[in-house]
Amino acid sequence: xxxxxxxxxxxxxxxxxxxxxxxxxxxxxxxxxxxxxxxxxxxxxxxxxxxxxxxxxxxxxxxxxxxxxxxxxxxxxxxxxxxxxxxxxxxxxxxxxxxxxxxxxxxxxxxxxxxxxxxxxxxxxxxxxxxxxxxxxxxxxxxxxxxxxxxxxxxxxxxxxxxxxxxxxxxxxxxxxxxxxxxxxxxxxxxxxxxxxxxxxxxxxxxxxxxxxxxxxxxxxxxxxxxxxxxxxxxxxxxxxxxxxxxxxxxxxxxxxxxxxxxxxxxxxxxxxxxxxxxxxxxxxxxxxxxxxxxxxxxxxxxxxxxxxxxxxxxxxxxxxxxxxxxxxxxxxxxxxxxxxxxxxxxxxxxxxxxxxxxxxxxxxxxxxxxxxxxxxxxxxxxxxxxxxxxxxxxxxxxxxxxxxxxxxxxxxxxxxxxxxxxxxxxxxxxxxxxxxxxxxxxxxxxxxxxxxxxxxxxxxxxxxxxxxxxx
Ligand code: PLP
Numbered sequence: 001x002x003x004x005x006x007x008x009x010x011x012x013x014x015x016x017x018x019x020x021x022x023x024x025x026x027x028x029x030x031x032x033x034x035x036x037x038x039x040x041x042x043x044x045x046x047x048x049x050x051x052x053x054x055x056x057x058x059x060x061x062x063x064x065x066x067x068x069x070x071x072x073x074x075x076x077x078x079x080x081x082x083x084x085x086x087x088x089x090x091x092x093x094x095x096x097x098x099x100x101x102x103x104x105x106x107x108x109x110x111x112x113x114x115x116x117x118x119x120x121x122x123x124x125x126x127x128x129x130x131x132x133x134x135x136x137x138x139x140x141x142x143x144x145x146x147x148x149x150x151x152x153x154x155x156x157x158x159x160x161x162x163x164x165x166x167x168x169x170x171x172x173x174x175x176x177x178x179x180x181x182x183x184x185x186x187x188x189x190x191x192x193x194x195x196x197x198x199x200x201x202x203x204x205x206x207x208x209x210x211x212x213x214x215x216x217x218x219x220x221x222x223x224x225x226x227x228x229x230x231x232x233x234x235x236x237x238x239x240x241x242x243x244x245x246x247x248x249x250x251x252x253x254x255x256x257x258x259x260x261x262x263x264x265x266x267x268x269x270x271x272x273x274x275x276x277x278x279x280x281x282x283x284x285x286x287x288x289x290x291x292x293x294x295x296x297x298x299x300x301x302x303x304x305x306x307x308x309x310x311x312x313x314x315x316x317x318x319x320x321x322x323x324x325x326x327x328x329x330x331x332x333x334x335x336x337x338x339x340x341x342x343x344x345x346x347x348x349x350x351x352x353x354x355x356x357x358x359x360x361x362x363x364x365x366x367x368x369x370x371x372x373x374x375x376x377x378x379x380x381x382x383x384x385x386x387x388x389x390x391x392x393x394x395x396x397x398x399x400x401x402x403x404x405x406x407x408x409x410x411x412x413x414x415x416x417x418x419x420x421x422x423x424x425x426x427x428x429x430x431x432x433x434x435x436x437x438x439x440x441x442x443x444x445x446x447x448x449x450x451x452x453x454x455x456x457x458x459x460x461x462x463x464x465x466x467x468x469x470x471x472x
Contacts, residue, residue: 020406021085023413030054030410034295037408038342038382047299047380049321049405051388055089056412057293062093065248065285068262071269073282075119077246078104080286080390081293085409087111090289098246098284099138102129109136116140119243121205121284123148123164123180130155140241142205144182146193153197160202161194162243163187163228167221172209172247173334181206187228191235203241203279204228210287210391211333212247213256215264221245222265226272229279242273246284250291251387258288287390294389296326296405297342298367300381301359308353315354315376319367319383322358324399326392327367336368339383341375349375356383360400 022033034052041047065074075096078087082104087097088111096117097108108118115137120129123144133141134156141156143149144164152159166181182190194201204225208217225242232239244265249258273279302318323331330337339356354374358365396404 021409021411024054024056024410030057030295033408033410034297034384035342038297038384041299042380042382047301047320047382048403049296049298049319049325051294051296051326051393051405051407053083053085053294053389053407053409054411055085055293055409057389058086058089058289059093061289061292062090062095064258065288068259069265069283071266071275071281072244073280074289075117075121075243075282075284076289077121077284077286078108079394081290081392082107082394083407083409084111086290086293086389095289096282098286102126102132105129105133105136105138109138119162119282119284121162121164121243125151127151127155134158140202142243143190144180146190149190149194149197149199153199157198160200160241162203162205162241163190163201163232165204165206165221165224165228167206167208167224168217169207169209169212169247171213171217173211173213174332175209176207177209184224184227188231188235191228191232191237195235195237201232201235201237201239203239203243204232205243205245205284207245207284208247210247211249212261215256215261217247218244218261218265219268222268222272240279242279242281244281244283246286246288248283248285248288250287250390252292290389291387292389294387294392294407296321296385296388296392298339298383298385298405300377300379300383303377303379313352314371315352315374316357317354317374317377318357318359320359320402321405322360322365322367322402324358324360324362324365325396325402325404326388327358328395328397329391330367331369336370336372337385337387338372339374339385341377342382342384343377345375351375359402362400 024030024033030052037050037052062074073096075098076090077098079100087108091111091113096119097113098119098121099105099108100122105118105120109115118138119140119142120133120138121142123142125141125148130151139158139160140162141152141159142162142164143152152161164181165187166177166183169175169177191201206221206225208221222244229239248261249256269281273281298319298321300317301320304316306314306316308314321327351373352375353371355371356367358367393404393407398404
């Protein structure tokens with residue numbers, strides 16, 4: 001059931017189709033929508049890649065965040081998934097927003113979000129973007145250098161500045177500290193410079209790196225923030241905002257568990273920034289909200305079999321999505337993202353080492369950097385990748401003329417983001433497709449097979465030897 005699109009809603013960059021919003025039928029799951037679309041497309045020769053986003057997942061992730069970190073207000077990182085529907089649902093739920101550029105500020109403000117619910121959290125900003133923030137009343141800005149202070153003093157003197165600290169982020173899949181963050185040694189000088197320029201520093205922030213693997217990174221960073229709060233107050237700043245950044249795990253069910261991380265964070269907050277200390281605490285989660293909201297379906301457009309030394313067969317699959325589309329981030333993931341094979345296969349089909357190539361003429365264009373173990377498939381068959389909501393559409397390009405996957409947004413019609421009332425976004429239980437279970441944790445080296453031949457569920461085949469991490 002098409003429900004119409006929000007004003008100004010666009011498909012992914014370069015695409016010609018609008019974002020589609022459909023209502024889930026009674027008891028229908030996003031997984032069922034994926035299978036239905038696959039069936040529809042398989043009746044034609046246009047087996048284009050597509051994504052299905054279940055907007056209801058955002059509401060349950062929000063609930064999980066608030067439950068685990070009750071003192072922390074989430075300011076969703078727009079860069080992670082900037083779909084209008086995602087932002088609209090989150091705005092209705094009451095999150096704030098972390099924007100990295102003028103375009104992101106424009107998008108969020110365009111949805112009617114108050115400037116006070118936005119942090120412009122890019123420590124190194126173009127002057128024209130700072131001027132835009134000043135014109136639109138976005139006052140919370142991060143910085144980590146003296147040069148940034150000079151620009152802000154000239155173009156946005158009313159800013160409420162947040163000092164971004166360097167963190168130890170070696171335990172994260174995507175470290176950020178080589179590029180951003182002031183070390184403790186320079187903080188005092190920066191705080192005094194801000195004071196001399198007549199600028200207000202109101203707090204400190206950090207980012208432990210995306211997909212952080214240990215709560216210890218937060219513990220150390222929070223200890224540093226406490227030091228900086230003391231320094232700031234000594235320099236005459238009214239330090240009242242603590243921003244603990246993003247980095248929380250995205251995929252549900254994987255380790256480290258968000259709730260365990262949150263317990264450690266809460267304990268440090270209680271000790272160093274206790275209730276009643278007058279400090280407001282915010283975070284900038286991205287993948288935590290968006291990752292599990294989307295699934296992507298991609299089609300095999302070509303195939304080759306090669307004989308390896310020893311006579312072993314290896315399969316090369318060419319898919320209609322790849323590194324230059326929605327899979328770009330996965331070339332840097334330490335653990336491969338495993339697909340679900342949507343095909344009826346026997347219960348124990350032979351498995352082969354496989355390389356999954358994207359559609360462009362570049363040999364680097366792979367969906368996953370290493371080899372994976374999969375059964376023999378054919379041109380026209382489908383693979384579904386779960387948890388594709390984070391850093392996928394926002395990082396895709398149209399290289400070689402391949403348009404990124406279209407996105408279909410699905411929502412329980414009872415959840416109404418366009419009404420602007422948070423109580424309408426009550427999360428409902430994920431309804432699994434009858435007989436199929438999506439709560440899977442694939443072994444890094446093998447895919448999951450959708451098969452009706454075994455227990456009627458998605459079965460996981462025993463892992464075989466995988467060449468991962470890749471040698472390329
Ligand atoms: N905040 C900032 C400043 C970031 O750079 C990022 C990601 O790069 C995020 C928040 C979101 O991080 P994550 O998606 O890991 O929560």
